[in-house]
Amino acid sequence: MKPISVEAIYFSPTGTSKTGAAAIARAIDPAAKEIDVTVAGTVPERTSFPKDSLVVFGAPVYGGRLYRGAVERFQQFVGHKTPCIVTVTYGNRDFDDALLELKDLVEALGFVPVAAAALVGQHTYGSIQVGRPEAADVAQDEAFALQVKAALEKGSLEAVEVPGNYPYREGGSGGRFRPLTSDACTRCGLCARECPEQAIDPVDPSQIDGEKCISCFRCIRRCPAGAKNMDTEEYRSFAEAFTQKLAQRKENQYFLPRARILAKHKEEPYEVPVLQRCGYESD
Ligand SMILES: Cc1cc2nc3c(=O)[nH]c(=O)nc-3n(C[C@H](O)[C@H](O)[C@H](O)COP(=O)(O)O)c2cc1C
Ligand code: SF4
Ligand code: SF4
Known part of the structure; x- marks a missing residue:
């Protein structure tokens, strides 16, 4: 199937989720449109998507989950067995159950998640993976998108499986800092x-x-x-310790049915076993 239209729908306060979702959508169709639902109350151009279109969803990880407000915004969209790609962007700690939650959410809305990605973006707090997604991340997103496109055109994609646990962990609310x-x-x-x-x-x-x-x-x-x-002593000392704790760089993870494609930062893409969990930390 060649989709008649491709749309990136995202909630993205600091723009990293937008970058990933839009890069994937544009690699599949350079004319892809964007629907930005970051600001509450924004009325999208369209909310219903036919079976022969493709949607790329993007949202950040908040406390290992989707932010509740993002869930509410996404709930206005309806698919009709419409293929979609689900992406979450996280700040180099872990995405925990957020990708599973997004997959479950869009399935309940009538979409078929045929591929998924957990992408690394600069963390909201501290100085963690500053500048990510960088050009190399976007190149990986584009390579992944082309694989999804080829599989879609062959008609060979089924619903994807992603890591995560039931019940989902507690999370999905905002943080404690007030600018x-x-x-x-x-x-x-x-x-x-x-x-x-x-x-x-x-x-x-x-x-x-x-x-x-x-x-x-x-x-x-x-x-x-x-x-x-956020120039307070309390924030500065939190940010310093948090930055040190999450200094070890993590890589993007891409999921297709039956295979996970993980493009390592250093040039050579390679395949690794399906659904291996990434590191888990308690914060
Ligand atoms: C309240 C809050 C909670 C967060 N929780 C996590 C988390 O659990 N794991 C993680 O790796 N990053 C976490 N982050 C960082 C964001 O997921 C990350 O910075 C993401 O790139 C932001 O996306 P955006 O640029 O689309 O807004 C959190 C950020 C905020 C504001
Ligand atoms: S803090 Fe003031 S200057 Fe900055 S964006 Fe808001 S209104 Fe504009
Ligand atoms: S006031 Fe709070 S919710 Fe609004 S943009 Fe600033 S940090 Fe985000």
Whole structure:
């Protein structure tokens, strides 16, 4: 089957999940469209996908799970036995049950997950895998996408299996840090418009609703004046220790039915046994 349309649908506060999902979608069809559901209340151009289209879902891992708000946003989409690729992006710790949760979610929505990927992105906190996904990661995503495309065209793909456990581990909520705002703020309003949970007061952007904020750090990354920050002693010492703990680089993992394709960073792609779990840490 050659899909008549390809769409990347993602929730991606700091843009790493977007990069992976969009790269995979574009490698399959350079005209692929993007549906960004990061900001709550965004009305997507389309919500229903026919059997002969293809969707690439992308979301970050929060506490080893999908963020609950991402689950809610994805629930507005409907497939009709529509093939899809599920991707989660995690900050070099572990993806735990998030990929399984995304696979189960889209199946319940009428999609058929024919391939999956657990991708590494720069962690929201500290300085962990800064700059990832980098060009080499995107090249791996594209190579994987071309394999999925070839298998789809042969009509040879069934539902994929991914690692994860039942019941899913506890997780899926936001973090505990609430960004601060310095005097450099020009009140441009960008952070308030772009906050996934509308936690920032558009009139006085220094005011953040601590109940709504999920510590995604989108406002810090996007503020053109560098005014949003997390410059507290508590955060600095957490970030330093966390960065040290997660210093060991992890690689992207790609899953197709019956085979896992893992492209190692150093050039040569190779095949390894199906569904080997990656390292598990408690944080
Ligand atoms: C609240 C929260 C929880 C997170 N939990 C995990 C985790 O369990 N494992 C992990 O490796 N990374 C974790 N991360 C890091 C993100 O998964 C990672 O930075 C991802 O690339 C962010 O995706 P985005 O750029 O699409 O927003 C967490 C980040 C946040 C904000
Ligand atoms: S994006 Fe930065 S400068 Fe603009 S309102 Fe927000 S904090 Fe102020
Ligand atoms: S206020 Fe909180 S939820 Fe909103 S963008 Fe900033 S960190 Fe994310």
